[in-house]
Amino acid sequence: QNIPICPILKSIGGSIRITGLHGIKEINGFENLRSVGGFLIGGTIRLAKINAFKSLEKITGNFNLSGNSNLLSVIGFNILKETQRLSINYNNKLELLAGFNSLERLESFSFISQVALKSLTNFKNLKTVNDQFSIEGNGFLEEIDFSSLERIGTPGSDTRLVLATNRNLKSLSSFRNLKEVYGRLDVFDLWAIGTLDGLHNIDYKNLFDVRLQNNLNLYNNCAVKSICDYILLGEKTFGAINTNGIGCNTLEEIRAQCIVSTSDLPLHHDLITLYPNPASQQIQVTSKDQKTITNILISTVDGMVLDLGRDINDNQVDISSLIPGLYVLSCQVGGIAVQKPFIKVE
Numbered sequence: 001q002n003i004p005i006c007p008i009l010k011s012i013g014g015s016i017r018i019t020g021l022h023g024i025k026e027i028n029g030f031e032n033l034r035s036v037g038g039f040l041i042g043g044t045i046r047l048a049k050i051n052a053f054k055s056l057e058k059i060t061g062n063f064n065l066s067g068n069s070n071l072l073s074v075i076g077f078n079i080l081k082e083t084q085r086l087s088i089n090y091n092n093k094l095e096l097l098a099g100f101n102s103l104e105r106l107e108s109f110s111f112i113s114q115v116a117l118k119s120l121t122n123f124k125n126l127k128t129v130n131d132q133f134s135i136e137g138n139g140f141l142e143e144i145d146f147s148s149l150e151r152i153g154t155p156g157s158d159t160r161l162v163l164a165t166n167r168n169l170k171s172l173s174s175f176r177n178l179k180e181v182y183g184r185l186d187v188f189d190l191w192a193i194g195t196l197d198g199l200h201n202i203d204y205k206n207l208f209d210v211r212l213q214n215n216l217n218l219y220n221n222c223a224v225k226s227i228c229d230y231i232l233l234g235e236k237t238f239g240a241i242n243t244n245g246i247g248c249n250t251l252e253e254i255r256a257q258c259i260v261s262t263s264d265l266p267l268h269h270d271l272i273t274l275y276p277n278p279a280s281q282q283i284q285v286t287s288k289d290q291k292t293i294t295n296i297l298i299s300t301v302d303g304m305v306l307d308l309g310r311d312i313n314d315n316q317v318d319i320s321s322l323i324p325g326l327y328v329l330s331c332q333v334g335g336i337a338v339q340k341p342f343i344k345v346e
């Protein structure tokens with residue numbers, strides 16, 4: 001049930017491989033082990049606890065902890081400073097992951113399907129990942145911390161930042177220092193996030209594909225700088241945009257948000273409220289202080305006034321005939337000229 005280990009062992013030139021040993025329940029020891037060529041613990045059935053490797057500083061090869069179906073806790077790896085590709089995948093009952101906070105650089109990072117884990121804050125000192133970075137399928141994951149991460153990929157590479165199917169993850173704000181992603185950005189099946197804040201500092205020039213899909217609570221808050229620059233300045237295409245909240249559900253909706261966020265159009269826009277916005281059929285115009293609203297006009301962002309006079313009644317505007325896009329509502333409120341943009345959706 002336990003693996004006997006020589007306590008004076010300090011270095012292993014080859015790899016540690018613990019696989020298919022279905023009888024072991026716990027791994028202890030390795031107190032003085034400082035370096036090893038590679039690391040693999042996988043495919044165990046009864047292993048529930050790893051409490052070891054507290055002196056391990058260097059893995060010259062890869063770190064792989066995967067497919068341990070009853071693993072509950074991992075404690076150790078506190079001073080691990082070097083490994084290449086780190087994979088922690090399909091440990092379906094893992095509830096506690098400690099250590100790894102000395103790592104600053106990796107070749108790749110894969111964290112997939114720890115469906116019981118709620119917190120992933122061990123890697124807050126990680127600064128660069130040279131290849132793919134994936135956090136996927138962690139159904140109960142609520143918080144993450146990658147606040148030191150600055151770069152994913154290398155110039156000229158085709159790599160991916162994948163944040164997917166973490167349906168309880170509440171925020172991406174810990175990626176706020178991430179500036180370089182060389183390749184693709186995939187954000188999908190994040191049901192709890194309401195904004196893309198945190199991804200705003202990514203330099204759009206290094207991206208060549210973006211996917212935003214099935215983020216059900218992402219309403220009107222996807223127009224962060226990186227995404228807007230990608231659309232408005234980069235003239236690039238999206239892999240897929242759909243099944244997000246209204247305002248982030250199509251390229252046209254996001255483009256309209258971006259234009260609003262970077263525009264100087266609104267004039268005294270705080271004097272009126274447009275509801276709903278975005279809208280598909282009608283918009284109700286109300287003034288902040290219940291002042292009289294007159295001379296309502298609808299125009300394109302280029303200033304072309306549209307003939308909707310007969311569709312304006314009791315400060316309610318029928319916009320059902322407009323094609324989806326960004327428009328400007330102009331009016332007079334107590335003698336003051338007011339402009340406010342709105343988005344027409346299907």
